Amino acid sequence: MQYTRSIRRLIEELGKLPGIGPKTAQRLAYHLVTASPEVSTNLAAAIVEAREKLRYCSECADITEDDPCNMCRDERRSVRHICVVEQPRDVVALEKAHGFSGRYHVLHGSLSPMEGIGPERLTIDRLLERVRRGGVDEVILATNASLEGEATALYLAKVLKNLGVKVSRLAFGLPVGADLEYTDGRTLARAIEGRREV
Amino acid sequence: MYLLHLEARDFRNYGELLVAPHPSLNIIRGQNAQGKSNFIEALYVSLRGCSYRATREADLIRWGKPCAVVGGIIKPGSEEADLSIRTLIHPDRKEIRVDGNPVRRGEIVERTGVVLFTPEDLWLIKGGPQGRRRFMDRELGLFSAGYFDDLQHCRRALSQRNALLRQRGGSRAENELWTEQVCRFGARILSARLKLLREYVPLVCRLFNRWTGGDLNIRYQSSVVISGIDNGALENSLLKAVVDREKEEHRFRQTLSGPHRDDLQFMINGHDARSFGSQGQQRAIILALKLAQIEFWQLRTGRQPVILLDDVLFELDEPRRRAVLDALRNRAQVFLTVGDAVFQSTDEHKSFHVVDGNLGEEG
Ligand SMILES: [Zn+2]
Numbered sequence: 194m195q196y197t198r199s200i201r202r203l204i205e206e207l208g209k210l211p212g213i214g215p216k217t218a219q220r221l222a223y224h225l226v227t228a229s230p231e232v233s234t235n236l237a238a239a240i241v242e243a244r245e246k247l248r249y250c251s252e253c254a255d256i257t258e259d260d261p262c263n264m265c266r267d268e269r270r271s272v273r274h275i276c277v278v279e280q281p282r283d284v285v286a287l288e289k290a291h292g293f294s295g296r297y298h299v300l301h302g303s304l305s306p307m308e309g310i311g312p313e314r315l316t317i318d319r320l321l322e323r324v325r326r327g328g329v330d331e332v333i334l335a336t337n338a339s340l341e342g343e344a345t346a347l348y349l350a351k352v353l354k355n356l357g358v359k360v361s362r363l364a365f366g367l368p369v370g371a372d373l374e375y376t377d378g379r380t381l382a383r384a385i386e387g388r389r390e391v
Numbered sequence: 392m393y394l395l396h397l398e399a400r401d402f403r404n405y406g407e408l409l410v411a412p413h414p415s416l417n418i419i420r421g422q423n424a425q426g427k428s429n430f431i432e433a434l435y436v437s438l439r440g441c442s443y444r445a446t447r448e449a450d451l452i453r454w455g456k457p458c459a460v461v462g463g464i465i466k467p468g469s470e471e472a473d474l475s476i477r478t479l480i481h482p483d484r485k486e487i488r489v490d491g492n493p494v495r496r497g498e499i500v501e502r503t504g505v506v507l508f509t510p511e512d513l514w515l516i517k518g519g520p521q522g523r524r525r526f527m528d529r530e531l532g533l534f535s536a537g538y539f540d541d542l543q544h545c546r547r548a549l550s551q552r553n554a555l556l557r558q559r560g561g562s563r564a565e566n567e568l569w570t571e572q573v574c575r576f577g578a579r580i581l582s583a584r585l586k587l588l589r590e591y592v593p594l595v596c597r598l599f600n601r602w603t604g605g606d607l608n609i610r611y612q613s614s615v616v617i618s619g620i621d622n623g624a625l626e627n628s629l630l631k632a633v634v635d636r637e638k639e640e641h642r643f644r645q646t647l648s649g650p651h652r653d654d655l656q657f658m659i660n661g662h663d664a665r666s667f668g669s670q671g672q673q674r675a676i677i678l679a680l681k682l683a684q685i686e687f688w689q690l691r692t693g694r695q696p697v698i699l700l701d702d703v704l705f706e707l708d709e710p711r712r713r714a715v716l717d718a719l720r721n722r723a724q725v726f727l728t729v730g731d732a733v734f735q736s737t738d739e740h741k742s743f744h745v746v747d748g749n750l751g752e753e754g
Contacts, residue, residue, distance in 0.1 A: 304565070304568070305551060306551050306552070306554035306555035306558060306561070306565075306569065307550055307551055307554040309558070311560070311561060311562075311565055312562070312564075312565060340544050340547050340548060340551075340572065341551075344551075344568055344569070344572055347568060347571070348564065348565070348568050351564060351568075352564070
């Protein structure tokens with residue numbers, strides 16, 4: 194089938210997004226060009242605005258409009274506990290679970306030599322600096338229960354222990370292979386509650 | 392355990408396949424290249440959720456069709472409810488459902504038993520170590536809880552560590568981390584294999600020795616020095632092997648020790664059957680391995696696996712053929728392909744005839 198050039202470009206760009214296959218990209222593209230014009234202009238504006246305003250929090254590396262982010266400025270949240278997660282969406286999942294009232298730290302991935310991700314590609318240095326500054330009692334490792342998430346937790350446990358801080362891990366095992374974002378709130382709250390020192 | 396019902400759509404050369412097999416003997420007749428082996432493969436997929444001979448999922452799908460479906464209804468035991476397993480095969484992915492709920496492949500393998508005989512089995516002896524490792528992983532691993540998950544983690548940890556070795560970078564801490572992962576899961580696999588073999592190997596040897604009067608010995612050849620078979624001891628053995636071969640590993644840039652480098656060796660009267668065994672001896676080992684697998688199933692689960700024989704029975708000499716048929720007489724469900732000639736069975740059975748992707752019941 195022959196597409197006109199601009200539709201082909203739209204399908205290509207949409208197809209680069211995670212979780213969007215060629216069929217979905219095609220459906221979205223045709224929807225966007227046939228729906229009322231506001232649908233596309235609003236979407237385009239929202240994307241541009243998000244890109245312009247959003248940045249990484251200089252403290253926890255979460256995505257935020259204001260730096261430091263809301264959570265890093267929230268006095269009610271304890272600075273003595275830091276919960277380390279892989280992705281910004283994991284912060285959302287944990288917040289929904291209402292099981293944690295400390296601060297977060299977002300790694301933006303997990304260790305994976307196959308994808309060329311070593312410790313220097315994650316925000317580990319920044320985390321160590323936060324701990325070195327003092328005032329932190331416990332770091333809770335809430336990386337995913339995948340092989341890479343588990344390995345990342347082990348690595349962090351080692352480097353953090355050298356700094357004399359208490360380190361704990363969420364209470365779920367590796368065979369589950371569960372991603373945090375797909376874990377329901379009750380289970381997550383229980384996993385934080387039952388965390389074990391490592 | 393037996394198959395009550397098999398259903399397939401757009402699988403290999405079959406458009407539509409609907410069969411209600413006999414609970415004991417099923418004979419499938421047909422000339423070559425009509426679809427007998429594909430039928431056996433469909434039976435296997437219905438029980439295991441994967442094929443034993445397709446290299447790509449796409450090979451399983453009928454030409455020009457988007458996907459294939461294979462479904463079976465299984466009677467696990469007299470006391471248990473029927474189990475419905477449905478495998479949907481797309482060129483790039485597969486979906487397995489048990490009673491409508493999606494499951495991982497490892498889960499159904501632990502619930503359904505199947506033992507397959509094909510002419511290619513001979514490669515288990517003649518071929519490279521990979522086939523023998525696959526045999527241990529696929530056919531024995533299912534009797535060890537968590538084996539499939541551990542195996543996946545083990546392979547992934549290996550890929551990660553090898554990637555790091557290829558990059559040559561990595562801090563000491565990072566190198567240690569992935570070495571530990573490889574050894575941790577490698578030890579679990581190694582331990583499970585050794586424990587399973589300890590029970591399984593005597594069954595194989597007893598059968599072989601009874602038939603041939605020879606003395607069969609099966610040895611697990613490991614890439615590491617084994618001093619104990621619990622996880623902890625094996626993890627230490629693996630870690631030590633990594634330290635010992637550090638220079639070599641950096642030269643070849645891959646992990647050289649672990650269950651992924653191990654092998655099984657078959658010795659007849661002290662000689663390696665792979666190099667020195669006759670064709671007849673090699674066949675007898677295969678037969679002993681397979682019949683012992685059936686026994687192993689019965690021992691471990693108290694059930695009979697479904698038995699599939701694709702074109703093998705008539706390659707055997709009369710005493711061996713009788714040994715197979717005797718072993719199968721124990722209430723197991725058997726599917727057996729034969730040539731076009733009518734097969735005389737004294738037992739109650741159903742007979743099917745295959746012509747060009749159409750399977751019909753006879754008589
Ligand atoms: Zn922040």
